[in-house]
Structure formats: C-alpha cells, structure tokens
Amino acid sequence: MKNCHTLDLIAVILLLIGGINWGLVGLFNFDLIGSIFGGAISRVLFVLVGISAVYRIICWARCKSCTK
Numbered sequence: 001m002k003n004c005h006t007l008d009l010i011a012v013i014l015l016l017i018g019g020i021n022w023g024l025v026g027l028f029n030f031d032l033i034g035s036i037f038g039g040a041i042s043r044v045l046f047v048l049v050g051i052s053a054v055y056r057i058i059c060w061a062r063c064k065s066c067t068k
Contacts, residue, residue: 020032
C-alpha cells in the first residue's frame with residue numbers, strides 16, 4: 001500500500017509541474033521546463049507528466065466505480 005501512496009504523490013507532483021508549465025506557455029509563451037532542462041530531458045518529463053495524467057484518470061475511474 002505504501003508504494004501506491006508514493007506513486008500517487010509522484011503523479012500529483014508531476015501533474016502540478018506540468019500544469020504550471022502549461023499555464024506559463026499559455027500566458028507568456030514561456031516553456032519553463034524546456035528552458036531549465038533542454039530538449040531531451042524536457043521530452044522525457046513531458047512523457048512522465050502524460051503518464052501521470054493517465055494513471056490519475058485510471059485511479060479516479062476505479063474510485064468512481066467503487067462508489068456505485
């Protein structure tokens with residue numbers, strides 16, 4: 001159970017980082033992750049953010065199905 005909690009925390013942190021970055025891109029056309037890490041590493045981070053979003057959607061769907 002502890003691994004699940006740690007994975008949830010990592011997913012939420014990555015989603016917060018991704019959300020802040022997308023907000024900066026939308027408001028100021030500024031890619032913070034790209035400017036800090038450069039091309040290859042920022043692509044990996046964006047993939048991790050996407051995987052985190054899919055993971056959280058699956059967790060949310062499981063939670064919704066348990067309450068029915």
